[in-house]
Amino acid sequence: MARTSSAQRFVRRSSGNDAALYIRRLIFDGELQPGERVPQDELAHELGVSRIPIREALIALENSGWVTIELHRGAFVNALDEQAVRDHYELFGLVYGFAAKRALARRSPGLQDELAKLADAINHTDDPEELESLAISFHAAITGAARSPRINVVLRAMSGLVPGNFFELVPAAIEGERRGLTAIVRAMKRRDGDRAATEYLRMMRRQGDNVVTVLRERGLLEGAASG
Structure with a gap:
């Protein structure tokens, strides 16, 4: 199986978690298509591992809906369910919104100032690596x-x-994150936990919409035509 440069950027891995990430990236990049059988031996060879981490990865991927394992036949790539993708980000919004309310109740000193600095930094960079690092720090x-x-x-x-x-x-997620974090900071400064939770949920719903758009363009959603 030929691999494009995007997949070849992965270094050799050893754990089931890293193998799962590698396989998800192959699916995301269209190198493994919905309905296609996952070539376990080839993947093990590419990653320089035994089949054990590959099997661990496939079990985890089946649990998260990326593949279906059929007895004596192997694992096959699934098309993703659009509503499940939206639910995923809805749940993120609910959990982080709850965390924001709990953080305000804890009255952590300096939290609002820290969040404001991180949100401001996000508003002033276009570098994806820096954006991801700052967003992770914010959450x-x-x-x-x-x-x-x-x-x-x-x-x-x-x-x-x-x-x-x-x-x-x-890429569309950049503007969604900026708008969302700015609104969350505003609510946190006002010590309005309900508003902060609402803004978190609103932001994550937008991000879910953005992810659905990308997955649809890549032909990875049920009923989506691959390009």
């Missing part, structure tokens, strides 16, 4: 200030749908 500041281990457990269970730099692969 981490919220969850850290919430001081709720259960929130972190829930978020860790929700793996990202976009296998790579979110803002590079979904």
